[in-house]
Amino acid sequence: MINYKILACLVAIAPISVYYLRFLLRKSKNESLNEVYWTNHLSNKCESDKCNLNYCTMYRNAQLKKLIENAKYSIDLAMHIFTSLELSDAILQAFKRNIRVRIICCNLQHGSTGSQVWNLYDEGIAVRFQKVNGEQLMHHKFCIIDGKNRVSVLRKTSEVGLKNEPNSILMSGSCNWTRQGLYSNWENIVVTSERKLIDSFEKEFELMWNEFRPQK
Ligand SMILES: [Zn+2]
Secondary structure, eight states: OOOHHHHHHHHHHHHHHHHHHHHHHHHHHHHTOEEEEEESTTTTSOOOTTSOOTTOHHHHHHHHHHHHHTOSSEEEEEESOBOOHHHHHHHHHHHHTTOEEEEEEOGGGGSOTTOSHHHHHHTTOEEEEOOTTOSSOOOOEEEEESOHHHHHHHHHTTSSOOOSOOOOEEEEESOOBSHHHHHTSOEEEEEEOOHHHHHHHHHHHHHHHHHTOOOO
16 A cells, blocks of 8 residues: 555655755766876877877867866966967957956066967956066966856955856866977876865965066
8 A cells, every 4th residue: 555645755855855966966076077188199199089088189178178168257377388379269268258367477478479368468358477577487387267266256246146156177287378288298287176276276376466466
């Protein structure tokens, strides 16, 4: 004989259980992003970005673009040299989608004709350079997508709506966003969603952003 009370209870909690299960699945999926991409002597032998080889140039570059394209709120980029047309276009498209973009780069790019930074600056993107006469090079190559702390500041200033929690992503490694870096050198790029690491990179980005504030 069917116990209707138990059946009614099961029907009542089913939607909550499905919701919670989805939440758990999403959470575990978000926390599991930890990849490292390599470029080596094998990297240019593959001619498809449909593979998922972590040393394939095409695949790696397509993944980097996808991460930029999937940004929902913010992009903070610290890039020593930035001449890649394909990545600067991805950044520009993100900016046009109303993603808040900030770029920090090395002052050597002041005089570099191939640098994409000025084009992005001309489009209205916020750019800061390491101090012109500084002795230390801004040598970082990292990018934070939807940094949790950045998004929370943007929310406080009402620049972005209160939607879902951001899925923060960090990419960092040896690779400048240049043709040489993206297509020929031996390089590494780590892509991670590890909270603790991203927090630390966000702090360092803010520190530089303040340090490199233009002087009046
Ligand atoms: Zn491939």
